[in-house]
Amino acid sequence: MQWGTCDCWKLRVPQKESISLEPVHFLQCHSKGNNRDDFKTQLWACVFEPPLDCGTRKDPVVSSSRTAATCGGDSVCLVDCETGIVLKKYKVTGEEFYTVAWTTLTMVTSDGRKKKHNVLAAAGRRGIVKLIxxxxxxxxxxxxxxxxxxxxxCFSPISETHLFTASYDKKICMWDIGVPDCDYNFKERQLLVLETIATPLRIALVPSCPDRYLVAGCEQGCFAWDIRLDDKQQKNRPYEVEFQFPNDEGNETSNHRVDGLAFLNEDIVVTKSSKTASINLWSWSRSFKQGKGGRRTVQAVILAELEWSSTDLPYLTLSTCPTEEYVFCGDEKGSVLKWPELKANGELLTDVLVNNVVTDPTFTYLVALTDVNIAAIWKKA
Known part of the structure; x- marks a missing residue:
């Protein structure tokens, strides 16, 4: 039996640390038509709901959240990771959701009071962003x-109404989604269009300057854009810097697919490609610095390589837990978090891929999303 599992790396200390995680829930909540025999719907993304009392955006307080939004097929689900209860399910017939993102908006009630509310953005195959x-x-x-x-x-961590969308039309757009009034009237505005030479797959704002630069992993490389809102700069912008990485032969190249990208802290970027058997950790500041003086192509200053799978399968997404300095990535075999034997109609489920692995900020819960319509939840012991 071949079960995809989760690889994870602890990067704070050199010695290996054991992780004690208990599997608590295995959910099949994205079934089409609520069909319990649906083991074909692929699950793609998961994000934990931000606590409303998490402090200011400039000085956030890291706290745990037990509610996660997951997406796959034609639905988005809100799951209580402690109980395994599906709190809410949103369905759009004919849609296939690939991504979800949270923001906290300060809305005005009908009696004029200001109150914070969490809003979820969900999007996918149709190119339409749903606001919930x-x-x-x-x-x-x-x-x-x-x-x-x-x-x-993804939403900006410092501007609550600023949303970035990366599309197969080879564009990354920056939107101001506005704040809905008490009757839910709102007005969106397109602020920027970042042009790419290939499909953008993963995007991340640079933590040290989230109002200045955005990085994207694309089908043909990794790029950075200036996103400052300056009236003197053009609305449609080409990339500012392209980062090169070693290929299988050790030669620097910009052409390989970067289908995994996340920041481990304010400076360290984590990227992966399905064409290499490793995950790269590299310095944003040291790499981007080389682009000063007009250079548009620079070598990524690689700090470390993590051994990963040699699979050619794309879109097995990595994630990070910056507060605990962990990197997570699903694969087609796995070697760390073992899965129990799961059966459907009396038969074992085999050849299951883990498309995404996500934890809450305090690493209390870990959610793994599969290509067979199962969301698996672990809790740290």
């Missing part, structure tokens, strides 16, 4: 962001 006010259990609007599928979306 989760407390009211209401999808209050949509943004027709792209004419082709949206691979990923």
């Amino acid at each position: 006010h989760v407390t009211a259990d209401y999808c209050y609007g949509e943004i027709k962001a792209h004419k082709k599928p949206i691979a990923m979306a």
